[in-house]
Amino acid sequence: MSGELILGGARSGKSALAERLARESWLAVTYIATATAGDGEMSERIAHHRARRPAEWRVVEEPLRLASAMKAHAAPDRCLIVDCLTLWLNNLLAAEDESRLRDECDALLHTLPDLPGRILLVSNEVGMGIVPLGELSRRFCDEAGRLHQHLAQICDRVVFVAAGLPLVLKGNP
Numbered sequence: 663m664s665g666e667l668i669l670g671g672a673r674s675g676k677s678a679l680a681e682r683l684a685r686e687s688w689l690a691v692t693y694i695a696t697a698t699a700g701d702g703e704m705s706e707r708i709a710h711h712r713a714r715r716p717a718e719w720r721v722v723e724e725p726l727r728l729a730s731a732m733k734a735h736a737a738p739d740r741c742l743i744v745d746c747l748t749l750w751l752n753n754l755l756a757a758e759d760e761s762r763l764r765d766e767c768d769a770l771l772h773t774l775p776d777l778p779g780r781i782l783l784v785s786n787e788v789g790m791g792i793v794p795l796g797e798l799s800r801r802f803c804d805e806a807g808r809l810h811q812h813l814a815q816i817c818d819r820v821v822f823v824a825a826g827l828p829l830v831l832k833g834n835p
Contacts, residue, residue: 665774665781666819666833669810672786675826677711680743680782684719687780689741691719694732696750698725711745725753726762729769736777747785747813748806755802763805771812785810787822 666683670676684691693715699705715721724731728750736742744750754763774781789807794800814820819833 665777665783665813665817666821667783667785667810667813667817668821668823668828669785669787670823671790674823675828676784676786676823677745678714678826679821679823679828680745680784681714683782684741684743684780685716687741689739689780690737691716691741691743692722692735693719694722694724694728694735694742694744696723696725696728696744696746696753698749698753725750726757726766728766729773732770732777732781733773736779736781738778740778741780741782742777743782743784745784747783747809748788748802751805751809752802755798755805767805767809771816774813775816783813783817785813 668676668680695708695711697704697708697711699708712721720735722731722735728744728747732742732744751767754766757763785806787810788803789810794803814832817832820831822829822831
């Protein structure tokens, strides 16, 4: 299996869906968190996610080297949740290193198809609104859109979540 991509807007229920699918898999779960607490509001979001996770889930915090972390923790008897790809992408853009951005995205796309176990990738769909005014914001939307398109091609299942309701775009319902 090449993974499942779960897309949606902010507070759409995409993380809750990934967590439910992980629980229902009956596999051991590793949660790869990409967020960094750069301010109080983000710290609150991280705390909210932590409080929701079962205590027996292993948590790996990796803001940049996602493919390496996934490769290190994937196993046939394990479910990996990556939450979230757009925060990871933001971290890479903030590093202002174009070659690292390309290398890390390529590593993810090349590593994902060979990973054992169940892989759940959570990401914000940011391309459905108006075109942002700022250059960096437009770049972020463009990079996220390209990444999502590439992942949608290689993932076995793609789900869009709105108002807590999943809509299967690709794969089995």
